[in-house]
Amino acid sequence: MQSEFNRAGAATSKGAISIRNVTKVYDPDGAQVMAVDNCSMEIAPGEVCMIVGPSGCGKTTLLNAIAGFHSITGGEILLDGVPLCGAKKPLADQGSDRIVVFQNGALFPWKTLAENVAYGPMVQGRWPKAECIERARTALQEAGLGAVADKYPGEVSSGMARRAEIVRALINEPKVLLLDEPYRAMDALTKQIMHEALLEMYDRTKVTIYFITHDLEEAIFLGDRVYVMTTRPCRVKKVIDINLPRPRDYHTLTSEAFRLLVQEADEAVHEEAIKAFQAGEREMA
Amino acid sequence: MSVLADDAFATGQRPAQAPRRQPTGFALLAYRINKGFRSPTPYLMLLGIGLWIFAYWLLCEGLQLPRFEKIPGPVTILSDWLSTEPRQGTSIFTPVYYEHIYVSCRRIAIAFFLATLLGVPLGLLMGWSKTIKDYTFPVLETLRPIPIMAWVPLAILMFSGYETPVIFLATLASFFATTLNTMLGVQSIDESYFRAAGCLGSKKWDVFRHVVVPGALPFIFTGLQISVGVAWFSLVAAEMVSGDFGLGYLILSSYVNSVTVPMVIGMLTLGFVGWFSSALVRWVGNRLMQWHVKALAMQGR
Numbered sequence: 001m002q003s004e005f006n007r008a009g010a011a012t013s014k015g016a017i018s019i020r021n022v023t024k025v026y027d028p029d030g031a032q033v034m035a036v037d038n039c040s041m042e043i044a045p046g047e048v049c050m051i052v053g054p055s056g057c058g059k060t061t062l063l064n065a066i067a068g069f070h071s072i073t074g075g076e077i078l079l080d081g082v083p084l085c086g087a088k089k090p091l092a093d094q095g096s097d098r099i100v101v102f103q104n105g106a107l108f109p110w111k112t113l114a115e116n117v118a119y120g121p122m123v124q125g126r127w128p129k130a131e132c133i134e135r136a137r138t139a140l141q142e143a144g145l146g147a148v149a150d151k152y153p154g155e156v157s158s159g160m161a162r163r164a165e166i167v168r169a170l171i172n173e174p175k176v177l178l179l180d181e182p183y184r185a186m187d188a189l190t191k192q193i194m195h196e197a198l199l200e201m202y203d204r205t206k207v208t209i210y211f212i213t214h215d216l217e218e219a220i221f222l223g224d225r226v227y228v229m230t231t232r233p234c235r236v237k238k239v240i241d242i243n244l245p246r247p248r249d250y251h252t253l254t255s256e257a258f259r260l261l262v263q264e265a266d267e268a269v270h271e272e273a274i275k276a277f278q279a280g281e282r283e284m285a
Numbered sequence: 286m287s288v289l290a291d292d293a294f295a296t297g298q299r300p301a302q303a304p305r306r307q308p309t310g311f312a313l314l315a316y317r318i319n320k321g322f323r324s325p326t327p328y329l330m331l332l333g334i335g336l337w338i339f340a341y342w343l344l345c346e347g348l349q350l351p352r353f354e355k356i357p358g359p360v361t362i363l364s365d366w367l368s369t370e371p372r373q374g375t376s377i378f379t380p381v382y383y384e385h386i387y388v389s390c391r392r393i394a395i396a397f398f399l400a401t402l403l404g405v406p407l408g409l410l411m412g413w414s415k416t417i418k419d420y421t422f423p424v425l426e427t428l429r430p431i432p433i434m435a436w437v438p439l440a441i442l443m444f445s446g447y448e449t450p451v452i453f454l455a456t457l458a459s460f461f462a463t464t465l466n467t468m469l470g471v472q473s474i475d476e477s478y479f480r481a482a483g484c485l486g487s488k489k490w491d492v493f494r495h496v497v498v499p500g501a502l503p504f505i506f507t508g509l510q511i512s513v514g515v516a517w518f519s520l521v522a523a524e525m526v527s528g529d530f531g532l533g534y535l536i537l538s539s540y541v542n543s544v545t546v547p548m549v550i551g552m553l554t555l556g557f558v559g560w561f562s563s564a565l566v567r568w569v570g571n572r573l574m575q576w577h578v579k580a581l582a583m584q585g586r
Contacts, residue, residue, distance in 0.1 A: 069480055094483035106481040110499035110576045119495065120485035154580025172485065 014080045015175035015208030017043040017066065023074030024061050035061045037233035038075070043225075045080075045175075046206040050223035052216055052269060054276035058234030059212045063178050066210065067100050068092035079175065096120055099169035100178045104185075105161050107153040113140060113164045114149040120172040136171065143167045143197070159190045163197055170205060179211045183218070192250060195221060203247050216269055220244075220261045221253060228268045231276035238268040357546045362553075365546045375535070375547035386554060388530040389520060392448070393562065396455035396516050397509075404463030404512070405505060411464070412471025413497050429461045433519040437526050451523040451531070458519035459512040466508025470501030503577050506570030510563050517559045532558075 024036040035058040043049045051059045064070040066077055066084065068091060076086030084092035099120075107116045117136035121127055127135065140149045143163055153161050162182055169177055183191045199222065202209065213219050219226045220242055228238040242261060244252055252258055308316050321327060338359050344350055345358030357365075365371045369378045376382065411418040433454055440450035478500060482492050524533025532551050539548035571578050 067480070067484060069483075094480075096484065096486035099484045100480065102477045102481065104477065106475070106477040108478060108481075108496070108499070109580060110502070110574070111495075112576075119482075123488065123491040123495075124486040152576040152579050154576060154583055168485070 015045045016080050017176060017208065018078040021075035022065065022072050022077060025073045034233040037235050039235055041227060041236065043208060045208055048202060048209040048211065048222055048224045050219035050226045051212045051229060052214060052219045052226055053229030054231050054273050055214060058232055059229055060180055063180055063210065063212060067098055067178055068094040096124060096172040097174055098176045098178060099172060099174040100180065101165050101169055101182045103180045105165055107161055107165050109153050112150050112152055113145060116164065117168045117171055120168065139167050139171050140164065159186060159194055162194060166201060170201065174207060176208045176210060181212050196249060198222065199248055216265050217262060220258060220265060221248065226265060228265060231272050231279060237272060240265050357549055362546055362549050366550050373544040373546040375550055385530055385532050385535045386558065389532045390558065392452050392455060392520055393516055396452050396459055397513055399456045400459035400463050400512060401509065404460045405467050408464040408467025409471060409497060409501060412468040413493065425464065433458045434522055437523065441527055447527055447529045450527055451520060454523040455516045455520040459516040462512035462515050463508050467501060467505050470504025471497055473504060474500035502574055509566050513562050513566055514559065521555065
């Protein structure tokens with residue numbers, strides 16, 4: 001059987017993001033706050049790029065710039081060599097080639113899961129309306145959500161809702177999936193199931209993933225490459241290549257190679273966490 | 286990933302044990318009534334009503350305390366209200382009683398309809414577009430606090446006859462409540478829904494249709510319930526000043542003619558009709574917002 005996502009995977013051949021010297025200065029009430037300072041990354045097509053850093057360091061600012069929610073004040077961002085935003089056009093257009101999965105979930109509570117998934121293709125006019133709903137059902141079925149396709153998001157667990165939100169993103173065949181701490185509020189057991197589901201979806205689609213987290217083990221388990229960011233202003237502190245074989249499952253978590261990678265990353269993150277903590281104390285004083 | 290693909294796992298059902306199906310239709314109604322009578326709520330409600338009527342009876346008819354002797358007690362009112370030959374002229378058997386109810390209800394229906402028709406779209410636009418809000422908000426906020434009674438002379442000068450000024454006043458009061466709540470409803474929608482809609486390739490009209498309208502709906506219906514109450518309030522006030530029929534007119538004309546029983550009958554009728562009208566609005570709202578009702582039910586409310 002040919003899957004909804006295999007077809008998507010065939011179409012999604014690219015998805016390279018170039019972040020070049022990006023700077024963002026916020027200007028609330030005249031006080032200039034530098035959120036991102038001269039930040040550069042090259043993300044290859046189909047790469048799972050994990051961004052780790054202390055809370056409030058400006059990771060989300062970069063995501064907002066890629067998605068077209070916020071403007072940047074310097075540098076440029078390109079998708080497959082085509083500029084999204086830069087000096088001439090500080091705010092990128094929003095589009096279904098870059099889809100965000102939000103921290104607190106943003107399924108429309110007034111639509112059923114199937115209607116939510118069908119929404120993107122429907123407003124884009126990709127297929128006739130009935131076909132959109134039909135394909136949405138198929139996609140939910142493949143993600144193990146067939147039984148709850150006609151329920152409203154308020155009626156299902158947060159884990160199911162988040163999974164449905166990823167299905168809603170992937171049905172549009174995006175080049176890039178942007179995830180902003182999607183599993184932050186979940187317990188460890190649910191999180192593990194979510195990780196495995198995400199890995200499985202990734203293995204099918206090979207979509208480029210930009211994933212923000214402050215959970216180091218999550219980052220190493222899921223990612224091809226982990227960017228450890230400095231505390232505000234946000235800069236790249238350390239890049240760790242993760243050479244763990246794919247497909248990965250929970251056995252990976254107990255391997256020696258995994259443990260060593262965690263150790264390596266932990267030092268860099270710990271240093272920044274302390275800086276962030278002290279900076280926080282200073283701001284309070 | 287066989288575990289995840291298993292639908293039984295996703296719904297949390299145990300396949301070995303047949304799950305109890307939710308009853309529908311009449312069976313569901315019977316289940317709810319049965320459950321309702323096992324909770325203290327209906328008994329406490331009946332007891333509360335009984336106690337209130339007893340206190341009222343005691344003050345006016347039982348003890349006949351000073352200052353209460355002119356006020357008709359529950360026995361006097363009920364015997365007149367249900368009598369085929371009421372001593373003070375108004376009962377459920379006199380056609381004029383229904384004429385008053387009909388006239389007031391018709392005015393409310395027209396006023397509420399007009400106010401909703403104007404208020405909801407204006408509120409939606411004000412919440413959605415900063416420009417439209419900048420144009421309209423200061424004017425609206427200045428007019429809104431003016432008590433409806435202060436509009437009475439203007440309404441009489443502007444409109445001829447009895448009907449139009451009364452409907453105008455009820456519409457005006459209702460309109461302000463609806464507009465303001467609708468606007469607040471749009472502003473209360475989480476920013477991430479707009480962002481999600483943008484990511485998924487929505488055009489402006491899609492955002493309006495699929496995010497702004499449904500997202501504001503719970504607030505709109507709260508507003509409509511307030512607005513129907515406000516409409517009754519201002520309607521009765523207007524009928525007292527200028528009118529030939531209606532419950533407000535019944536109350537004031539009874540007072541002027543020193544027949545106190547129809548006065549109280551008019552008041553109680555207003556209470557019941559008003560209650561019914563907001564229950565109707567609530568019912569329509571719940572029908573339109575199954576997602577909201579279900580989400581609240583999941584939270585145990």
